[in-house]
Amino acid sequence: MSSFETIIYEVDGPLARITLNRPRVLNAYNIQMRDDLYEALTAVADDPQIRALLIAGAGDRAFCAGADLTEFGTAPSQVIARQVRWERDVWGILLSLPIPTIAALHGYVLGSGMEIALCCDLRIASEDAILGLPEASLGFIPAAGATQTLPRAAGLSQALHMLLTTQRIDAVQALETGLVIEVVPGKGLMKRCEAIAGDLLKSSPRALAFAKEAMARGLDLPLGEGLALEGRLAESLFGTSPT
Ligand code: COA
Secondary structure: OEEOOOEEEEEEOOEEEEEEOOHHHOOOEOHHHHHHHHHHHHHHHHOOOOOEEEEEEOOOOEEEOOEOHHHOOOOOOHHHHHHHHHHOOHHHHHHHOOOOEEEEEOEEEEOHHHHHHHOOOEEEEEOOOEEEOOHHHHOOOOOOOHHHHHHHHHOHHHHHHHHHHOOOEEHHHHHHOOOOOEEEOOOOHHHHHHHHHHHHHOOOHHHHHHHHHHHHHHOOOOHHHHHHHHHHHHHHHOOOOOO
């Protein structure tokens, strides 16, 4: 287990776990958390033994209540902010991981918290989860991918609804729109997520990586090119060992 200032990073055989760990402020995403996450995600990307990643939030009340409001307006300049975002592209690295990623969502899942979840492949919610993108009400738009990842995950209509009205939705509404794939009652969230991770670990990592690649790249291609991509990836799996 590696303890960073704002996250806990654990590797348990082929499963890596990242816990957002600022429960006193509902795991608000601050600059230190960005740096810590970047370091941990780089470690995940560099470790060929890790075959699945689970991201959760510490404490009872939130996965993450969004960007740390106390840091708003503290970036030294737009140029530096842009350069740092490029150098420590947390969202890019999370989206590009070839292993399956699971977000375990409980309590408040707001702003950047929702954007972290949207960069994961599978989102599982406990029944107390409340999801929302409050940025527009604060005079911003999401800047960690949600304008792109949310319509892809939940459809344009739901994305426009959440982004424009900034209305929060509960776990059942999130399930209905496909934003989460399962709602877990009571305190069973982590156990259920670990069981899902366990099932994923039974599959060929190469097949999972290729399936992710085919879908992620294919969504940006015309159908014919997407089918050709799928064909190439499928062909390169034939005759290879399943591990
Ligand atoms: N940034 C910094 N601190 C935050 C935070 C955030 N995004 N969200 C919550 N906190 C802090 C609160 O300031 C409070 O700290 P304190 O105990 O030192 O006063 C603590 O977390 C608990 O939050 P609190 O507001 O007292 O809980 P609540 O149950 O009354 O309300 C929320 C919960 C999530 C509705 C409310 O905290 C909130 O609206 N947070 C901001 C959400 C947001 O706009 N995020 C930015 C997205 S761009």
